[in-house]
Amino acid sequence: xxxxxxxxxxxxxxxxxxxxxxxxxxxxxxxxxxxxxxxxxxxxxxxxxxxxxxxxxxxxxxxxxxxxxxxxxxxxxxxxxxxxxxxxxxxxxxxxxxxxxxxxxxxxxxxxxxxxxxxxxxxxxxxxxxxxxxxxxxxxxxxxxxxxxxxxxxxxxxxxxxxxxxxxxxxxxxxxxxxxxxxxxxxxxxxxxxxxxxxxxxxxxxxxxxxxxxxxxxxxxxxxxxxxxxxxxxxxxxxxxxxxxxxxxxxxxxxxxxxxxxxxxxxxxxxxxxxxxxxxxxxxxxxxxxxxxxxxxxxxxxxxxxxxxxxxxxxxxxxxxxxxxxxxxxxxxxxxxxxxxxxxxxxxxxxxxxxxxxxxxxxxxxxxxxxxxxxxxxxxxxxxxxxxxxxxxxxxxxxxxxxxxxxxxxxxxxxxxxxxxxx
Numbered sequence: 136x137x138x139x140x141x142x143x144x145x146x147x148x149x150x151x152x153x154x155x156x157x158x159x160x161x162x163x164x165x166x167x168x169x170x171x172x173x174x175x176x177x178x179x180x181x182x183x184x185x186x187x188x189x190x191x192x193x194x195x196x197x198x199x200x201x202x203x204x205x206x207x208x209x210x211x212x213x214x215x216x217x218x219x220x221x222x223x224x225x226x227x228x229x230x231x232x233x234x235x236x237x238x239x240x241x242x243x244x245x246x247x248x249x250x251x252x253x254x255x256x257x258x259x260x261x262x263x264x265x266x267x268x269x270x271x272x273x274x275x276x277x278x279x280x281x282x283x284x285x286x287x288x289x290x291x292x293x294x295x296x297x298x299x300x301x302x303x304x305x306x307x308x309x310x311x312x313x314x315x316x317x318x319x320x321x322x323x324x325x326x327x328x329x330x331x332x333x334x335x336x337x338x339x340x341x342x343x344x345x346x347x348x349x350x351x352x353x354x355x356x357x358x359x360x361x362x363x364x365x366x367x368x369x370x371x372x373x374x375x376x377x378x379x380x381x382x383x384x385x386x387x388x389x390x391x392x393x394x395x396x397x398x399x400x401x402x403x404x405x406x407x408x409x410x411x412x413x414x415x416x417x418x419x420x421x422x423x424x425x426x427x428x429x430x431x432x433x434x435x436x437x438x439x440x441x442x443x444x445x446x447x448x449x450x451x452x453x454x455x456x457x458x459x460x461x462x463x464x465x466x467x468x469x470x471x472x473x474x475x476x477x478x479x480x481x482x483x484x485x486x487x488x489x490x491x492x493x494x495x496x497x498x499x500x501x502x503x504x505x506x507x508x509x510x511x512x513x514x515x516x517x518x519x520x521x522x523x524x525x526x527x528x529x530x531x532x533x534x535x536x537x538x539x540x541x542x543x544x545x546x547x548x549x550x551x552x553x554x555x556x557x558x
Contacts, residue, residue: 139178381408452507
């Protein structure tokens with residue numbers, strides 16, 4: 136089985152999609168070496184430069200700076216074209232060459248020109264303008280973010296992209312929420328997995344690991360946010376909740392890990408809320424530095440106000456046995472399930488109550504931390520992700536060569552009545 140994986144970005148970039156795709160490629164290559172009946176050959180193609188890291192994985196081939204002719208040859212020689220997102224060029228080539236394409240939808244690009252389902256004119260969750268046929272509203276939204284010309288181009292490109300997404304051999308959603316939101320034919324849900332943790336998978340995490348702090352002030356409970364500092368991540372909600380706690384003379388710390396366009400505004404907000412003593416911005420951290428910055432946390436807080444597709448940070452921290460406090464929105468609430476604390480997105484009072492519970496109940500932190508790890512080991516391991524992809528590949532290779540789009544029983548692009556009422 137010759138599998139071509141196409142990713143618009145690769146490991147040199149920071150992001151959950153690249154991490155998941157790398158984990159999948161490595162897992163597929165390793166499966167080939169485990170005496171499977173059908174040998175698996177994995178090639179990764181990306182328009183970004185290939186990593187020159189001498190420690191980079193060599194179990195599969197990476198073709199960086201891939202051009203049109205090289206991509207055409209790779210698609211022609213493949214049995215499966217696996218796309219980390221609905222990139223238009225490889226999608227078109229796979230369709231023209233009658234190749235079986237599998238799209239993993241880490242975002243909402245097939246039903247939203249921006250891919251985020253955020254309406255940037257007024258910073259609200261999008262009410263499905265593209266899916267309901269309101270292209271002018273999509274243009275206004277994209278123009279507010281990137282200018283009129285780019286807005287027009289992105290909306291125009293969205294139509295052939297959706298047309299091709301409806302005709303691929305399989306669509307993969309990274310959560311049941313994404314599957315429902317996209318409503319694409321031949322869609323299956325396969326949860327993503329984080330990079331392999333340094334913690335052995337068969338070892339229960341003791342209390343000392345979960346809550347031991349390297350900080351010189353162990354009496355100061357720590358809450359941590361990890362992610363890009365953009366408006367849709369909802370960090371302002373966390374700062375307002377922290378201010379509520381501080382007004383009650385409750386002693387705690389908040390560490391914001393990440394960077395982005397909202398950092399300056401958030402720093403000003405923190406100053407206005409008198410959080411200078413409680414708050415720390417670290418910038419982007421990776422590897423051992425990231426683990427050290429999170430290791431003493433009582434909880435990781437993910438206060439997103441946009442519809443997260445899954446929440447890779449939540450999966451990673453749950454795998455490490457950490458309590459996650461998350462906004463109950465999109466796939467993020469689905470990932471956390473009952474193994475963490477959830478609150479309505481943007482609800483400062485509800486988040487404040489969650490933080491207060493964590494500070495006052497050590498046993499709750501321990502119990503939910505262990506429940507989070509149990510849930511992660513059940514649903515979010517790399518082996519399960521790889522096995523489910525291989526099963527999908529084998530299944531679609533047995534289907535007819537050309538996939539016909541389904542006959543739609545209703546107008547539009549298959550929008551549910553619940554989504555029509557959204558917004």
